[in-house]
Amino acid sequence: NAGVMQNPRHLVRRRGQEARLRCSPMKGHSHVYWYRQLPEEGLKFMVYLQKENIIDESGMPKERFSAEFPKEGPSILRIQQVVRGDSAAYFCASSPEGGNTEAFFGQGTRLTVV
Amino acid sequence: EDQVTQSPEALRLQEGESSSLNCSYTVSGLRGLFWYRQDPGKGPEFLFTLYSAGEEKEKERLKATLTKKESFLHITAPKPEDSATYLCAVQKGAQKLVFGQGTRLTINP
Numbered sequence: 625n626a627g628v629m630q631n632p633r634h635l636v637r638r639r640g641q642e643a644r645l646r647c648s649p650m651k652g653h654s655h656v657y658w659y660r661q662l663p664e665e666g667l668k669f670m671v672y673l674q675k676e677n678i679i680d681e682s683g684m685p686k687e688r689f690s691a692e693f694p695k696e697g698p699s700i701l702r703i704q705q706v707v708r709g710d711s712a713a714y715f716c717a718s719s720p721e722g723g724n725t726e727a728f729f730g731q732g733t734r735l736t737v738v
Numbered sequence: 739e740d741q742v743t744q745s746p747e748a749l750r751l752q753e754g755e756s757s758s759l760n761c762s763y764t765v766s767g768l769r770g771l772f773w774y775r776q777d778p779g780k781g782p783e784f785l786f787t788l789y790s791a792g793e794e795k796e797k798e799r800l801k802a803t804l805t806k807k808e809s810f811l812h813i814t815a816p817k818p819e820d821s822a823t824y825l826c827a828v829q830k831g832a833q834k835l836v837f838g839q840g841t842r843l844t845i846n847p
Contacts, residue, residue, distance in 0.1 A: 628781075657833060667782070667825070667837040680834060715781050719833065726772065727833070729781035 627651065628718050628730035629698075636736045643703040643710070645733045649718030656699045657727055658684075658691060661713040673699060706737045740765040744826050744838035751845050754815050759841045761826030762808040770829040771809050773802050775822045776840070782825055785811075816845045 627650035658670040669683040673693035693699040717727035745760045774782035786795045788804040801812045823842045827835040
């Protein structure tokens with residue numbers, strides 16, 4: 625799964641700052657998913673995007689969080705005005721098509737809010 | 739409500755001691771059941787997908803099976819390098835995965 629690239633690997637932000645997490649999917653993959661893993665909790669779905677479209681954002685908090693996957697460039701998960709509770713590992717996964725296809729995960733971005 | 743429950747939460751085995759991990763699920767419209775392995779500080783690594791009851795898949799010392807209510811991940815004669823957290827997830831809808839909490843497996847040499 626080394627093909628899904630996430631950066632940065634570690635990110636420290638002060639409360640109230642913005643966090644931008646980037647995800648470049650595997651070559652040939654046009655579907656991107658973001659998941660959040662809180663300490664001592666399982667992975668939780670946040671959002672599913674295709675190029676230039678948000679398909680399912682049912683797991684994303686309504687405020688402060690947004691995601692995009694532009695025609696060119698990586699997918700971005702943006703968290704505005706971060707709070708301590710946003711500290712978590714954020715994982716991106718990609719797949720070549722929708723449906724019953726396994727998704728490959730990146731190594732994650734570990735966000736710490738101080 | 740869709741639920742995925744893995745047991746046990748943690749399991750310690752001696753090298754060579756075979757065992758099974760359980761994943762029970764209640765989900766409407768199951769489209770697939772996935773097993774992943776996750777090492778500390780890393781992303782989940784895909785192991786298997788199972789689509790229908792009775793299906794089995796094998797990879798090295800691991801074998802995954804599926805019934806209508808649960809899946810088992812059997813590990814035969816494990817080695818220390820098999821130590822990891824094993825995650826079970828069910829696919830719902832277009833692509834959303836619902837994960838269990840994982841089983842933390844430790845294999846002692």
